[in-house]
Amino acid sequence: MTDENKNEFTKRDFLTSMGLISGTAAMMTTLAGWNMAMASTMMAPPKLSTEGKGKKILILGAGLSGMVCAMELREKGYEVQIIEAKPTAGGRCMSARKGTVIEDVGGDRQVCDFENNQYLNVGPWRIPPTHHSTLYYCRKLGVALEPFINKSFEAYYYQSEGEGPLTGVPIRQREVDADRMGYVQELLAKCITGGTLEEKITTEDQEALLEYLRSTGLIDRKELDYHANVTRGWDRMPTVGTDMGKLADPFKLTELLKMKLGSREADSEHTPALFQPVGGMDQIARAMERAIPKKIFNFNCEIAEISQTDSDVTVSVVDTKSGKMKTFKGDYAISCLPFPLLNKIKTDFRQDVIDGLSAPASAPVVKLGLQFSERFWETQEDIYGGITVNDIDESGNISYPSSEMFSNKTGVLLTSYAHRGGAIKLGNRSSAERIERGLEIGELIHPGRFRKYFNGKGISMAWHKQKYQLAGWVQWSRRNIETKMPALMKGEKRVLFSGNGMAPNHQGWMFAAIESAWNSISDLDKRVAKD
Known part of the structure; x- marks a missing residue:
């Protein structure tokens, strides 16, 4: 940053201040106003350009990702078979x-x-x-x-460890949230009147901000001190006639600073x-299952091996009821299996794919x-x-x-x-x-x-x-996303990868499984077009 603009109050500065003053939720609201919040960008499945007639696709796993692949590919005329080790569909959507x-x-x-x-x-x-x-x-x-x-x-917030009178007792979130906001507003208001922000924002903006802080009802309009207020709540509610009730006194700032809880859920997805x-x-998994013909599902089929040639893929399974082996052949396969499970299956995958599948950590x-x-x-x-x-x-x-x-x-x-x-x-x-x-x-x-x-x-x-999950989800490091994920996005000769593990920034969310399926069928569509 040059000397010429070192005092400019940038968008990043503003967002940082919003986060400090009002928490992540307020910052995310601001981001949303700038169309920068973390919303899903995919509104509908991709338009597939090729007709799938004559092409057989094996889908490994009957979770949301697998069923989305099946629904969308069938609409384009692909012949689809879903292979699932459990007796039911849905995966973690349970x-x-x-x-x-x-x-x-x-x-x-x-x-x-x-x-x-x-x-x-x-x-x-x-x-x-x-x-x-x-x-x-x-x-x-x-x-x-x-x-x-x-x-x-x-x-409530309940802090079991730490010091101070707020530890070991359930505290209403209303009380803690109001007190935190009130004290921060008090300190900010006094920074404005004390001249601390003169180099950050204009005098006009300081006056506007100070008026906003006064208008919230959390601080005294004249002294700017945080005080008991209706946002925080009452010790005794007013009733009728002349009974004015009694507002609850705030916790002390030093007590609040010892409480570490309170901001976990404050982001755009919470x-x-x-x-x-x-x-x-x-109900989502059941609705998807109803939308797919029963003959498409092959339940109780534990996958033992995946092998490929230049023109097809073979999936060998064990029937978990009879113990008998059988095979499925297809032009392509889309693996929607959890990575910890897929890692245990015999395959002929490239080494960089094997490394990619084992890169993220399994999350208990x-x-x-x-x-x-x-x-x-x-x-x-x-x-x-x-x-x-x-x-x-x-x-x-x-x-x-x-x-x-x-x-x-x-x-x-x-x-x-x-x-x-x-x-x-x-x-x-x-x-x-x-x-x-x-x-x-x-x-x-x-x-x-x-x-x-x-x-x-x-x-x-x-x-x-769980035998066919082995994790709640997988957790990727930034380095592994950059170095290992590209091999999985490229896929194998005849096997593509889908499922929650392919969306490392949205671990555990259903839309990650769905949109990874959309990405896989789009990739498959391009491959079939070249065949």
């Missing part, structure tokens, strides 16, 4: 409900027994409005959606209001859901949807249901969404021990209620312990 069987590698077997047709989304659970490709298929296939309340100011399918996330992920006889979070704690954020590695989140509010039915809470070391620890427990751990954690945040209302029914999913 909801556990009464009768669902989950069996870990090692033999721990669970059968879900939730009452009232309730469920737990053990895989994906949220759809942001910017994930256009996911919404495209919901519209096309008639999957009904409903709001998913991602942020509730009545939910906005306060998202979507979910009515009746469970598996565990979800745990418990059912309660009473929706105490609604009736006794005023929490309707949203997520309590905590720093306990075997939990991380407690998510409250956005459906069936105000009902007299039971309710299912997602009590753990564990990653990394926490997922390994929780996953190493038996299913019964996971439930007990969930109750222990829940009692810290909802004391006297978790155990009281637990109806004895729970289900957990350790994705890294």
